[in-house]
Amino acid sequence: MRIVCTRVSSASVTVEDEIIAELPRPGLLVLAGVGHDDTVEQAAALARKIWGLRILDDELSASDVDAPILVVSQFTLYASTRKGRRPGWSAAAPGPVSEPLVEELCTRLEALGATVLRGRFGAHMQVASVNDGPITITIDTEHWA
Structure with a gap:
């Protein structure tokens, strides 16, 4: 799995002119x-990593301050x-494989105590965010071996 994790002061997802998810803080x-x-194991490990990343103010993590997390496939x-x-997409898993793993990531974050909001899988989304810092981290489980 690959993620890009950004510290934001605000973020939202809009689908068909309707905001479907918005961070409350x-x-x-x-x-x-x-x-x-x-x-599934990689999704669980990523959830733990995201929840514990010390990238918020004063080197705190989302778990330290109960920061909400917006996950977008x-x-x-x-x-x-x-x-x-023209980019090629053959390395990306198809929807029937990827959708359950993105949901597993969200579920594992929630099990750790996170407030998780979600984009809509497969939808054309407008993702708005105001980066804070900016601080943006990429994590690729392929490099964890």
């Missing part, structure tokens, strides 16, 4: 992509741009 925006070989994190000008 500053927190984290997590863009999550799933590859073909990703597992983002298959484009697996884009290949090695050839030509």
